[in-house]
Amino acid sequence: MHFPLRIFKIKERSMEPELHEGDYVLVRQAFIKLSPGDIVVLRHPKKEMSIVKRVASAGSRGYFVRGDNSEHSEDSRHFGRIGSEAIIGKVVCKI
């Protein structure tokens, strides 16, 4: 059972200029319908960490996520598409 809302603190810079290190984001963990352009917090498929990325495309094979600061981002270009089970929630606002 998750709280529907959760706050995360942003670290590192792959989502600049949208999200900067030290920003807080409010994440909705329930009733999520993701579309390309949405920012999501997800579990890294190969490391024990939560990461924040933007959905580039969504399809039957999962989500392709990318960092906005694409020259400095590890994302689906490296670890491939991610399934919906890896999604923690959708960023609804930045603080």
Next chain:
Amino acid sequence: MKALHALLDGIDRFFGFDTAYAHCDIPCGIYDPHAAQMAAHTVIRMADLIAALPKDNTVETMHKLVRYTAVKEEHAELCKREIRILWGDYFKHEHLEQNPELQELIWNALKLGSEARQKTDVKTAEELLSVVEKIAEIFWKTKGVETKRIEAFYPTKREIVYPKV
């Protein structure tokens, strides 16, 4: 929003929010303004060489002009790229607050980089280097490192900014 952010900072200090990493694929923190300065020196060198070309229309001269121009184009663009990386990836809000001239300098460097591609004169290339040097000094200042300007060990014989280490 600032007040809310400050409140969350306070809560974070005591309870600690979860972290969402905007994960990088390379170690962050590896930045250096030296590459931009080297590129600006190369632009000056090419402008110097173009200015020294004989005023004839021989194939040899035309060939050199094409080669010098190509390198000038490449390095002016490289200089812009390095400046964009510093601006986009390294400099933070607090750096801009402490050095309000930084935004104008970045803007000028990018404009002069384009101008250095369009023109062949040495003056534009020197202006580009001058702005890039000022950005380099601010870069090192943000790290608490003093700098020195010395004559570069390049044929350009112009200044270059080094950290005092």
